[in-house]
Amino acid sequence: MSYPTYNPRSSFPTQIRNANHYHMRLCLLGLNGSRRIMKQRVSVGYRMAIGSRVIAAVVGGYAVAALCTGCLSLALVRWTDVARAEAVMTATLMSFLWFALAVIWVFAASTAWRAWVGLCVPGVLMAAGWLILRGA
Numbered sequence: 001m002s003y004p005t006y007n008p009r010s011s012f013p014t015q016i017r018n019a020n021h022y023h024m025r026l027c028l029l030g031l032n033g034s035r036r037i038m039k040q041r042v043s044v045g046y047r048m049a050i051g052s053r054v055i056a057a058v059v060g061g062y063a064v065a066a067l068c069t070g071c072l073s074l075a076l077v078r079w080t081d082v083a084r085a086e087a088v089m090t091a092t093l094m095s096f097l098w099f100a101l102a103v104i105w106v107f108a109a110s111t112a113w114r115a116w117v118g119l120c121v122p123g124v125l126m127a128a129g130w131l132i133l134r135g136a
Helices: 014-029 044-079 084-108 112-135
Strands: none
Touching: 044 084, 044 112, 084 112
16 A cells, blocks of 8 residues: 655645654554553552541531531521521531532642641631630
8 A cells, every 4th residue: 555655735744644653553552662651559648648638528528517507607696687597597508618618628738738727727716716606
């Protein structure tokens, strides 16, 4: 089979294009004499960091959402003329937002430590607010 040396529809000769395609296929199959790309193993530290983030997202996100719900419901009852049941319902609906934001934060943080700190700081602030509003 004879290939024309120039294809008028492209700026590259067909033989060169076919040679590059052939070389790429050999590289993908590992038959071109170069080193084969071995599958890299994931380190234990990386797995621990991902596991830590998952635990932070689930447990820490739930804790932050629960504390925000309690603090917001008490604040609505105390500072507005909202009935207690409506305040709890409003705060509970907002908890879905808080939980989603906590999960997004955990996986967007640059390190697992930063993710945990980013959950602990608002958690402590909301717990303090909840204790202050509950006691008053």
